[in-house]
Amino acid sequence: MNSSTAGNAPCCAPGEAIGLEAVSFHHGAVAAVDGVSLSVPAGAFVSILGPSGCGKTTLLKLVGGYLPPGSGRVLIAGRDATTQPPEARRLGMVFQNLALFPHLSAWENVAFGLRATRVPGAEIAPRVNDMLARVGISAAEAGRRPDRLSGGQQQRVALARALVTRPFALLLDEPMSSLDNHLRQQMRDLIVKLHREAGIATLMVTHDPAEALAASDTIVVMNRGRVVELGDPQTLYNSPKTVFTARLLGPANIVEGPTIGLPEGTRALVRPADIALNPATSAFTRRVVVESVEFQGGHWAATLADGGFRWLAHGPGFPPPGTEVTIGAARVHPLAGEDSP
């Protein structure tokens, strides 16, 4: 198969788009990625979520072929790609700093991959124009160099450049980290829309739980080079197995079991939004004193003193500090106990 055909035939690999089998990578003596196995089905949107330095970007580079794994196998569309260079993998990647070519116009940036893979000249202009239109870049903007575009426009061009070659999968390395909240929301919507339209498997690295929860079919939680747990966003948010995941995905009250009527030696997660004042029905009730209340835009947040423990509660309103109230929660999620690998 020549590179032209290989590089640009429509991607519709059935089954698995990306597979990792016990992949490891070491920076010196430190295991940046430690025996990670993972499957990204064709058409799925998978996010890798974890704190800085947990190995998520390294994992993405291993998938992209930018780093060689120390051990394990990388599969792309069912084929062993472990030793393949990036140019042979047919993956579109959006880098954290976007990596737009500064000497080329937005249009030329998007055309780069088509030219590099020797797509016939007559096909290039229609495909580039179509892709730029889909990401909302006008003809005038397409003629500008990246430094003459806004951050949001640059982001759109980077997405168009990654998708125009019709890759097997799209890799996104913290694609929205440099944007303000408003643009971040717009970009997230655009990424999800393009993902749905193209039906392309997407693997996104992020440290923002809101991004992962909103966009993903599956979230992979990583810490210290290992997968802590994975699952769909709702299950992971509501019923995480570990304290690490519970805290990573959002504000969390991690309480000792006996405090809320569970057995000794257990711990449980109560989300702040699940806490209710004077509940009619509840898995438990506690008398607490309102310590502080602050407005956070969409809701009020209160800190509630329960002896030495501090509950965090979110709601439409709270009594003033110093007031004694009864709290309960409709949902309590027992945790397995292990914090993280």
Added chain:
Amino acid sequence: MTSPWRAWALLMPALLLAGLGTAAGAALTLRMSLHATGTGAGLYEPGSFTLAHWMSLADEHHRAIIGATVATGLAAALVSTAVGYLLALVAATLGGGRLGWVLMLILAPRLSGVLAALFGLQRLVPRGWVGSALAEAWLMVPYAALILLVALRGIDPALPAAARGLGAGPWTVLARVIWPLSLPAVALCLQLGWVWGLGAFLGPLFLGGPEQATLATEMHREAFDLGRWPRAAADGLALAALTMGAWAWGGRREAA
């Protein structure tokens, strides 16, 4: 005093010194070039006036010398930039100890004395224009390589990585990403090599034959061997004009 005025006031002594020094040197040289060659102990004949030295720049002998000078400048610029680019490309991919060794290799022509190095080169390359041009280029390579190394290391490593991810092989990445992004440094090296090569003296002296005189060696011969200082002054000013022309051309390119 406003800050721009203060800045100019601070710069003025250095500007005056450099400007007057250059202008006074050029004026004195020009004055000498317009006099007849001295017949006694002086460098020129006081009270005389002649354009003969300037007219002689157009004769066949000088046309050949100016041609050799320009050719040496071009060769030094092209060869030193090309070799420097290759060395810089290799060095840019290395880190730590290996980079140190490659830097030593790059700097080797300047680590030993220039004369010692040229004596060594005499054994390795043929005498003649090729040898003298190669010698000049060889002396210029460290500067070109270091300038280009800094430029190449300044290219965001995500750019070639992005190009490869888009399906570009190593040669395409070099031709369509690295080369265009390093062009400003390449232009600077060509300009420096050209100016360096125009002033070629040691290369032609050690490795050139009698036919490979350049304006620099001709100045030396006219002044020290033949005692014709006014003619040497005209040669010197012609060389200065060529050099300034090169800088003006480079400056115009940069502005464009």
